[in-house]
Amino acid sequence: MPKPSTAYRCETCGAQAPRWSGRCPDCGAWNTLTEIARGSKIRTGRAGADLRSDSAPSRLLTLSEVEGDREERHSTGLGELDRVLGGGFVPGSVVLVGGDPGIGKSTLLLQAGAHLARGEPVIYVSGEESPLQVASRSRRLGLACENLSLLAETHLETIIPLIRKARPRMVVIDSIQTVYSDLVESAPGSVTQLRESTAALVRLAKTTGSALFIIGHVTKEGAIAGPRVLEHLVDTVLYFENDLGSRYRIVRSVKNRYGAANETGIFIMTENGLREVRNPSAIFLSSRLEGVSGSAITVMREGSRPMLVEVQALVDEAQSMPPRRITVGTDPPRLALLLAIFNRHSGQSVAGRDVFVNVVGGLRINETAVDLPVLLAVWSNLTDRPLPHDLIAFGEVGLSGEIRPVFGGEERLRESVKHGFTKALVPRGNVSRQERKEAGDLRIVNRLDECFLAVESWLASG
Ligand code: TYD
Numbered sequence: 001m002p003k004p005s006t007a008y009r010c011e012t013c014g015a016q017a018p019r020w021s022g023r024c025p026d027c028g029a030w031n032t033l034t035e036i037a038r039g040s041k042i043r044t045g046r047a048g049a050d051l052r053s054d055s056a057p058s059r060l061l062t063l064s065e066v067e068g069d070r071e072e073r074h075s076t077g078l079g080e081l082d083r084v085l086g087g088g089f090v091p092g093s094v095v096l097v098g099g100d101p102g103i104g105k106s107t108l109l110l111q112a113g114a115h116l117a118r119g120e121p122v123i124y125v126s127g128e129e130s131p132l133q134v135a136s137r138s139r140r141l142g143l144a145c146e147n148l149s150l151l152a153e154t155h156l157e158t159i160i161p162l163i164r165k166a167r168p169r170m171v172v173i174d175s176i177q178t179v180y181s182d183l184v185e186s187a188p189g190s191v192t193q194l195r196e197s198t199a200a201l202v203r204l205a206k207t208t209g210s211a212l213f214i215i216g217h218v219t220k221e222g223a224i225a226g227p228r229v230l231e232h233l234v235d236t237v238l239y240f241e242n243d244l245g246s247r248y249r250i251v252r253s254v255k256n257r258y259g260a261a262n263e264t265g266i267f268i269m270t271e272n273g274l275r276e277v278r279n280p281s282a283i284f285l286s287s288r289l290e291g292v293s294g295s296a297i298t299v300m301r302e303g304s305r306p307m308l309v310e311v312q313a314l315v316d317e318a319q320s321m322p323p324r325r326i327t328v329g330t331d332p333p334r335l336a337l338l339l340a341i342f343n344r345h346s347g348q349s350v351a352g353r354d355v356f357v358n359v360v361g362g363l364r365i366n367e368t369a370v371d372l373p374v375l376l377a378v379w380s381n382l383t384d385r386p387l388p389h390d391l392i393a394f395g396e397v398g399l400s401g402e403i404r405p406v407f408g409g410e411e412r413l414r415e416s417v418k419h420g421f422t423k424a425l426v427p428r429g430n431v432s433r434q435e436r437k438e439a440g441d442l443r444i445v446n447r448l449d450e451c452f453l454a455v456e457s458w459l460a461s462g
């Protein structure tokens with residue numbers, strides 16, 4: 001039997017299927033299969049193909065031959081951005097920056113580009129905004145940028161020779177979804193275009209040594225629109241996040257060949273562009289009320305950085321059955337589990353009551369260290385007793401009411417001492433002898449009921 005002459009390719013993941021279906025068998029996306037001619041190969045890897053790397057013939061190297069030299073790093077002028085990049089950017093590296101529209105991607109890279117352009121050539125390629133828009137924004141932000149060149153172009157084969165010739169220190173592509181190559185048959189913005197344009201730009205960065213920052217739009221599901229394969233092509237992937245419409249912006253590295261993944265940089269969006277938040281603990285605690293029940297302070301970790309945050313709880317007579325258990329900023333199923341442990345091991349009960357938990361500042365805590373502070377806030381609101389204002393707590397709570405150690409205990413304690421906290425409830429195994437001496441009134445706790453006894457004794461002693 002002759003083979004059918006057509007096949008189907010998913011516009012999201014690039015997978016091929018012999019037959020059409022409503023849902024991609026590979027990535028599960030709906031309505032993404034489009035017909036292609038079977039055997040018709042897109043000219044993979046051809047876009048911008050005049051840029052062959054002129055590297056030396058392959059030979060085997062021993063580790064000691066390649067060690068020694070540390071990569072050269074350049075500062076973007078924004079300490080928080082340098083931090084997520086692993087200490088500045090590396091020449092020839094390619095960074096993909098993803099995030100929702102309007103979150104501040106263009107602003108961030110314009111600020112970084114303008115800073116760098118004080119000393120070195122930078123090219124900002126904009127397919128989204130006109131040069132007039134970009135220039136007026138940079139003027140409004142007070143960015144002086146002699147060496148910042150703007151290029152309003154989306155045609156890859158025009159962009160590449162210009163960059164080759166100018167050899168800038170840094171190039172911003174805003175955004176990859178607007179770029180298209182003549183050598184690819186499919187439409188701009190399609191998976192093939194995205195992949196081929198990115199691959200050509202990566203080759204360009206590697207051969208010229210210019211660092212490339214590529215802006216990518218994010219789909220509703222939160223992935224950079226188009227194939228995941230873009231993430232594999234580049235060296236570093238940064239995502240811009242913010243919660244609940246707050247002015248804070250977190251830039252997180254989800255992949256980094258030149259630094260730690262999951263590192264974060266924190267910014268605040270102001271009328272004058274993005275400002276760095278160098279001391280997040282001070283900011284997130286700044287509007288805290290003292291002497292109020294239902295508030296507990298904990299130390300979370302954002303990337304490698306410990307950060308003080310306030311966890312609040314409100315316990316109320318249930319308005320309906322079953323009672324509501326709602327949390328914003330922590331894991332919802334885990335709240336139900338923690339409340340069951342609380343009912344069993346605290347000598348108190350929230351049965352028949354609604355419980356609401358909130359992490360202040362629109363932050364999200366994805367670690368079990370928040371278990372103990374959540375239950376302390378619940379206990380405090382239920383019994384209407386404010387916790388000591390200079391108390392911090394962290395620790396995982398197990399099903400038998402045991403308090404388990406968490407990662408990075410000593411750093412968390414150091415951060416809280418730095419901000420004037422003198423009382424701490426800390427799991428055994430999370431503190432060294434030295435910390436015990438320095439941390440003021442530190443209680444090592446093994447079980448949940450001990451925590452409440454410790455709080456009561458602090459409250460009794462005034
Ligand atoms: P932008 O960088 O254009 O976002 P993206 O490139 O991710 O789509 O940011 C646009 C938003 O930021 C816009 O809603 C206005 C706001 N903004 C400020 O609040 N202050 C500023 O100084 C700038 C430049 C933008």
Ligand code: MG
Nearest residue numbers: 105106128174
């Ligand atoms: Mg933009």
